[in-house]
Amino acid sequence: MACTPRWPSARHGLPPRRADSSVSPVQSARHPLAQRVGHFCGKVICTVTAYLHCLSHTPLLGHVDPEPAILAEVDGVIAAARERIAAFDPELVFLFSPDHYNGFFYDIMPPFCIGTQAHAIGDFGTAAGDLSVPQELAEDCVAAVLADDVDVAISYTMQVDHGFAQPLEFLLGGLDCKPVIPVFINGVAVPMPSFRRARRLGEAVGRYARSLDKRVLFLASGGLSHQPPVPELANANAHLRERLTGGGYHLPPDEREARTQRVIHAAHRFVQDQNSLHPLNPQWDQGFMATLASGRLEELDGLANAELSALAGKSTHEVKTWMAAFAALSVYGNYQTSHHYYRPIPEWIAGYASMSGQPLDVPPQTAWPSYPSPTQETPR
Ligand SMILES: O=C(O)/C=C/c1cccc(O)c1O
Numbered sequence: 001m002a003c004t005p006r007w008p009s010a011r012h013g014l015p016p017r018r019a020d021s022s023v024s025p026v027q028s029a030r031h032p033l034a035q036r037v038g039h040f041c042g043k044v045i046c047t048v049t050a051y052l053h054c055l056s057h058t059p060l061l062g063h064v065d066p067e068p069a070i071l072a073e074v075d076g077v078i079a080a081a082r083e084r085i086a087a088f089d090p091e092l093v094f095l096f097s098p099d100h101y102n103g104f105f106y107d108i109m110p111p112f113c114i115g116t117q118a119h120a121i122g123d124f125g126t127a128a129g130d131l132s133v134p135q136e137l138a139e140d141c142v143a144a145v146l147a148d149d150v151d152v153a154i155s156y157t158m159q160v161d162h163g164f165a166q167p168l169e170f171l172l173g174g175l176d177c178k179p180v181i182p183v184f185i186n187g188v189a190v191p192m193p194s195f196r197r198a199r200r201l202g203e204a205v206g207r208y209a210r211s212l213d214k215r216v217l218f219l220a221s222g223g224l225s226h227q228p229p230v231p232e233l234a235n236a237n238a239h240l241r242e243r244l245t246g247g248g249y250h251l252p253p254d255e256r257e258a259r260t261q262r263v264i265h266a267a268h269r270f271v272q273d274q275n276s277l278h279p280l281n282p283q284w285d286q287g288f289m290a291t292l293a294s295g296r297l298e299e300l301d302g303l304a305n306a307e308l309s310a311l312a313g314k315s316t317h318e319v320k321t322w323m324a325a326f327a328a329l330s331v332y333g334n335y336q337t338s339h340h341y342y343r344p345i346p347e348w349i350a351g352y353a354s355m356s357g358q359p360l361d362v363p364p365q366t367a368w369p370s371y372p373s374p375t376q377e378t379p380r
């Protein structure tokens with residue numbers, strides 16, 4: 001597979017971006033570390049051994065899109081993130097992502113699962129094919145996480161959907177461009193793990209990653225506030241129940257198409273009427289990002305799942321991938337975030353967000369410059 005993303009930029013024919021295009025000179029000067037591969041620790045320049053990027057996903061991209069200016073804005077955010085990641089040149093990637101009843105069902109629904117092999121199904125036209133999973137490292141990771149008191153399942157035939165495929169394609173250029181350990185976090189199928197457990201999982205993965213002495217990239221996929229019409233067992237008729245309890249691993253084409261069209265239709269309706277689904281919650285989303293940026297990850301430990309669903313929608317639980325990725329990064333010490341971007345995008349049924357992070361030897365900033373409007377990337 002050629003490691004060139006179909007989107008952003010290429011698919012929409014936008015001009016190629018120069019390095020740093022998302023950061024103004026003033027902002028670059030204020031945050032010189034954000035673009036560097038090395039950072040100062042004491043008197044020497046240390047190699048950054050970990051980097052983080054969290055990104056919302058949406059299978060509606062290319063099906064129901066916002067106006068071109070917003071599309072170009074998101075394109076710029078993702079292209080710049082991809083450039084930063086390329087500069088970091090990760091040797092190993094840990095990707096935390098949910099699933100949407102495409103690879104994980106109620107026959108056995110684990111809260112967490114690490115794949116030693118994985119295959120993307122290509123739903124909604126996203127990339128299909130095998131991920132490049134280093135099997136022995138993935139096996140070692142499972143063993144290390146279990147030894148670290150976090151119970152995680154293992155899959156030798158993990159089936160994944162747009163949740164995994166989109167960040168791999170957008171940020172790394174394709175499904176198999178970098179060695180990746182896929183870490184599934186259940187974010188749709190009740191009962192779900194808590195923020196606290198996601199944090200503990202992330203810390204355990206982070207401790208394993210740190211033991212490897214490699215340049216490691218932690219990616220998280222999903223969120224923020226949203227509630228697309230993902231099927232639910234509680235309201236399922238007999239046919240859907242059969243699918244959700246294990247008969248859905250290989251949907252016939254007509255059912256796949258019906259499911260895709262249902263979501264596309266819901267997105268069109270949502271653009272017209274933002275009460276047709278659970279409304280997006282920009283305030284909650286931005287507060288969540290600020291909490292992660294502050295380093296106070298435990299603050300979310302006590303937020304009950306039902307409360308989160310009520311605040312920001314039933315699919316908001318996808319943000320536990322962000323929690324896990326930040327917890328993994330926190331194992332490397334204090335961190336600094338950068339390149340915060342947030343915009344509610346009804347066309348994509350998503351509070352759409354993007355944020356990077358890297359270790360720092362000084363305490364992380366606790367304040368995040370205000371959220372003047374959701375239109376601008378807010379590097380810091
Ligand atoms: O798989 C689906 O049916 C819907 C997925 C979806 C829609 C909108 C935002 C998301 O994060 C999704 O995963």
Ligand SMILES: [Fe+2]
Pocket residue numbers: 057098100163222223315318
């Ligand atoms: Fe999702």
